[in-house]
Amino acid sequence: MSLDARRIPPWRDIRYLTWTFQAAVVAAVIGLILWLRKNLHDRGFDLNYDYLERQAGFPIADSDFRPTQSVRDALVEGLANTGRLVVAGVVLATLLGTLIGIARLSQNFIMRTAAQWYVEFIRNVPLFALFVLMYSGVALTYLPHPKNPLDWSPVIVANTRGVAFPWYEASNIRFGIVLALAVFAFVAAFQIATRIHDQTGAPIPTLTIAVGVGALVIVVAWWLLEMGVTTPSLKGPRPIDGIKMTPPFFAALAALVIYTSSHIAEIVRGSIQAVSKGQGEAASALALNGTQRLRFVVLPQAMRIALPAIGNQYLNLAKNSSLALVVAFPELTKVTRLASAQGAPTVASTVLLLGIYLCISLTLSLFVNLLNRRLRIVER
Amino acid sequence: MSVIDPALVPAPPPEKPHLAEGEGPWVWARRNLFRSPVDVVITLVSAAVVAYVLFRLGRFVFVTGRWEIVRTNLNLFLIGRYPRGELWRIVACTIATTFLIGIGAGSSIQRRRREFGEPESRTLRERIADVVQRVWPLILGIGLLLSMTTTILPTLFVIGLVVGFAAGRLLAERVPDRYIIWFIFVGTVLVGLLVWFPNGAAKVALVIAVVGAAVVGTAKLPSPPAAAVIGIAGATIVRVLVSSWTHDLIGGALATLLAIAVVVATSLAIVRVREVPASVMLWLTMAAIPLSISGVRLLTRAIGWEHWGGMMVNIFLAIAGISLCFPLGVLLALGRRAGRTGGSVIGGVISACILGGPVLLLAILNGIDFDNTTTKVLLIMSGALGALGFVAGLRSSLPVLRVLSVAYVELVRGCPLFVLLLVSGSALGYFLPKGFETPTQIVRAIVVFTIFTAAYIAEIVRGGLQSLPKGQVEAAQALGLSPGRTTALIVLPQALRNVIPAIVGQFISLFKDTTLAGAAMVGLSEMFGVRESALAQEAFDGQRLIPETIAFVMLVFWIGCITMSRESQRLERKLGVGTR
Numbered sequence: 021m022s023l024d025a026r027r028i029p030p031w032r033d034i035r036y037l038t039w040t041f042q043a044a045v046v047a048a049v050i051g052l053i054l055w056l057r058k059n060l061h062d063r064g065f066d067l068n069y070d071y072l073e074r075q076a077g078f079p080i081a082d083s084d085f086r087p088t089q090s091v092r093d094a095l096v097e098g099l100a101n102t103g104r105l106v107v108a109g110v111v112l113a114t115l116l117g118t119l120i121g122i123a124r125l126s127q128n129f130i131m132r133t134a135a136q137w138y139v140e141f142i143r144n145v146p147l148f149a150l151f152v153l154m155y156s157g158v159a160l161t162y163l164p165h166p167k168n169p170l171d172w173s174p175v176i177v178a179n180t181r182g183v184a185f186p187w188y189e190a191s192n193i194r195f196g197i198v199l200a201l202a203v204f205a206f207v208a209a210f211q212i213a214t215r216i217h218d219q220t221g222a223p224i225p226t227l228t229i230a231v232g233v234g235a236l237v238i239v240v241a242w243w244l245l246e247m248g249v250t251t252p253s254l255k256g257p258r259p260i261d262g263i264k265m266t267p268p269f270f271a272a273l274a275a276l277v278i279y280t281s282s283h284i285a286e287i288v289r290g291s292i293q294a295v296s297k298g299q300g301e302a303a304s305a306l307a308l309n310g311t312q313r314l315r316f317v318v319l320p321q322a323m324r325i326a327l328p329a330i331g332n333q334y335l336n337l338a339k340n341s342s343l344a345l346v347v348a349f350p351e352l353t354k355v356t357r358l359a360s361a362q363g364a365p366t367v368a369s370t371v372l373l374l375g376i377y378l379c380i381s382l383t384l385s386l387f388v389n390l391l392n393r394r395l396r397i398v399e400r
Numbered sequence: 401m402s403v404i405d406p407a408l409v410p411a412p413p414p415e416k417p418h419l420a421e422g423e424g425p426w427v428w429a430r431r432n433l434f435r436s437p438v439d440v441v442i443t444l445v446s447a448a449v450v451a452y453v454l455f456r457l458g459r460f461v462f463v464t465g466r467w468e469i470v471r472t473n474l475n476l477f478l479i480g481r482y483p484r485g486e487l488w489r490i491v492a493c494t495i496a497t498t499f500l501i502g503i504g505a506g507s508s509i510q511r512r513r514r515e516f517g518e519p520e521s522r523t524l525r526e527r528i529a530d531v532v533q534r535v536w537p538l539i540l541g542i543g544l545l546l547s548m549t550t551t552i553l554p555t556l557f558v559i560g561l562v563v564g565f566a567a568g569r570l571l572a573e574r575v576p577d578r579y580i581i582w583f584i585f586v587g588t589v590l591v592g593l594l595v596w597f598p599n600g601a602a603k604v605a606l607v608i609a610v611v612g613a614a615v616v617g618t619a620k621l622p623s624p625p626a627a628a629v630i631g632i633a634g635a636t637i638v639r640v641l642v643s644s645w646t647h648d649l650i651g652g653a654l655a656t657l658l659a660i661a662v663v664v665a666t667s668l669a670i671v672r673v674r675e676v677p678a679s680v681m682l683w684l685t686m687a688a689i690p691l692s693i694s695g696v697r698l699l700t701r702a703i704g705w706e707h708w709g710g711m712m713v714n715i716f717l718a719i720a721g722i723s724l725c726f727p728l729g730v731l732l733a734l735g736r737r738a739g740r741t742g743g744s745v746i747g748g749v750i751s752a753c754i755l756g757g758p759v760l761l762l763a764i765l766n767g768i769d770f771d772n773t774t775t776k777v778l779l780i781m782s783g784a785l786g787a788l789g790f791v792a793g794l795r796s797s798l799p800v801l802r803v804l805s806v807a808y809v810e811l812v813r814g815c816p817l818f819v820l821l822l823v824s825g826s827a828l829g830y831f832l833p834k835g836f837e838t839p840t841q842i843v844r845a846i847v848v849f850t851i852f853t854a855a856y857i858a859e860i861v862r863g864g865l866q867s868l869p870k871g872q873v874e875a876a877q878a879l880g881l882s883p884g885r886t887t888a889l890i891v892l893p894q895a896l897r898n899v900i901p902a903i904v905g906q907f908i909s910l911f912k913d914t915t916l917a918g919a920a921m922v923g924l925s926e927m928f929g930v931r932e933s934a935l936a937q938e939a940f941d942g943q944r945l946i947p948e949t950i951a952f953v954m955l956v957f958w959i960g961c962i963t964m965s966r967e968s969q970r971l972e973r974k975l976g977v978g979t980r
Contacts, residue, residue: 038798041798041801042798042799042800042801045800045801045804046754046800049754049804069777127431127432127435127439128432128433128435128439128442128443128446129432129433130433130442130443130446130447130450131442131446134446134450140962141958143961143965144908144912144957144958144961144962144965145912145954145957145958145961146912146913146915146954146957147912148912148915148916148919148928149915149928149950149953149954149957152928152950153950153954156946156950157946157947157950161944161946161947339815339816339817340816340818341816342816342818342819343816343818343916343919345818346919353816353818353819353822357822366823366826367826370823370826372777373819373823374814374815374819374820374823375781377814377815377816377819378811378814378815380814381813381814381815382810382814
């Protein structure tokens, strides 16, 4: 069969087709944008961000914010509230989720079944229902009335105006320094102890040593930097001093933690079960005891599978924090809506709000991707 | 005496090792509850906690709970303030849907029987036991709801649903495929004509003419659907020419045009296409689009969307969102991998311009003034979008498609659904020209759910597409399949099968997130909104009935979600996900 080089007709030539198709798509998108502009122009749209410098004109509950401050400060306060919710939620959800996930694999029948039913129940219930339940059903119903509050000062003080715990009394920067020093000391002690153990083979409890060193550093740094502790007490109906958790914050945190921890429990269970049984049996054949088997063989492989999924759950938690506005917690979305009610232009503030959530999501997912890349199995 | 070589006799299989001396409840207890002293303590403590919780729960449900609010307001919870006289529309649509699902189930059973032979027969008792074991939460929930109703009508409705499904399944199991396809086609056209041209007396004449023409057409011509098309087209022309021509001028003209178009298209199709695809599922899917449009028209012709309420709204939002977002998500996933790799930097530059350009243009039009907050914000946004576009379009021969898909997915996934619902009121209005009124809440909610879920489905399907070995596509190319056929016949079935658990999980999330629509939009009363208004009624105000209402609504959602997740696990096992 001879192949003479006939010209391919344009309607079958892939190069023409590709670029024509793309040109058509670009034309359609440009048309859409122009149409959008025309509609926005007709409706009097104005992408103007000068409203950020205006006075806010609304208070934010349970904070130092005054209505005379600018809208930008209000948004920062809302963002700080969201940050508190997300950070506390991530830490608590991971702890609770890991515990429940391990309980689901326990050899005890009652623990296993109770954890299974708990997870099956929470996972199949809407998050909104949990928010409503925690707020109306728990926070407002079961917390004691201000007339006879729960007064275990200095440990904990509770009534329907809030729950207060002891907290550190110093600037945030000092607390950050103490935390950073403690983490650094923990990691350094762990590395040194592990290296000694690897080189000499002596049975050194590396984890215990590292925890002890970390605690010691915390105490020393606390004393050196002259940080104090505030304990809560009641002044009339309001808890003062210490750190206060208002009912909305408590309800939002409880709902988010319960929901996300059930998802994390499923992920942890799935990742531990995904590690093949042969690994555990080989570890037993090498005379590693239960804890060593978990720590050196099963958990590293399980974490590789679990981490992207857990990172995804953190992202979901950050985005679900916007639901806290139904329990009257002044986080970012609620503050934006308050500002809009006071006259900020809707479209501009909407774009800014979505942009901030986008930044949070993209940053978190960037971290998760970097961590994932470090832990990934490098294949041929 | 038989001589058997011992070497040829296989050794009996080793006995299963027992963990303890014998079997029995005490052995099980030792293994599961009392393995060690620490275990004994754990057992006792957790047993005490669990017993206490169950006791409090049981007491709440059966003794101290005041369920009157749920009993009296059951109608409100389930269908809101929908006028009772128009309920037949919803009943008709639902039963028709279960009938079609039954047809789909029956035809797949028939196909499996053709390919794998008759399955082992099971007694009726075994089948019932199997169904009960599969969906016992659903049966329990429906029983609970029906026990609280006052009339026989809801029970009749549930029976009607089951009968519809069973009828569809039996029909599709026994009857050959060709006639099922013919039936679907005729039925779709019939339903469309009945809904869109509802003139009283002409309806009866129309039905007789259509069915008669279809029967006549089937007997003479080779391919049943083609024959049905020609028959129905002819009947429609007759109808238009004979009756109601003067009353309904526009409708009649439209019907004539439609009939002519159908005849022309079908003749072309018969001449050009060698064989009509005979897959019932394909025709069912194609018929779903005109059927849903007719269904929506039937539902909204007399009553607007504002009268919908209760659980009906949740279910409708979920079904509409799921069916609309799935094609869009698959298209986005395919678009994200569009083009062969080997493009150049130019692709990246083009994409950066496409994404960042409009915002930059906006900034320039507003006037570049570096003290102005507006300018700073817009420049930052255009820079970020441009970087995203550059990275996305870098190595592709179809950079436009790729960058648009990537931009859509990444931007939509970064936003919380609740915020999107909150702003949908104002934002959607900007997409429509000035004359249009803003759409009602339900339509807005459906649009937002579709946009949001499509991005998640796109990511999930992209994962599935990446899990496919490249050899499959190369083999398809070696066989001479075009890119369209490769995607439709080779790539998509395997990719979708691998990610079924993730997709069904996303659908379950969508069902749960329909509660957010009621919270975000004023005036959309789905189940939680109904809960609020029920609590505010005079008879129940101030009685702190919050736990009862929350428990009821949570129970309904729990039943729906756990049924779906168990069905998805069963589907996974049946399709062999993760085993090959």
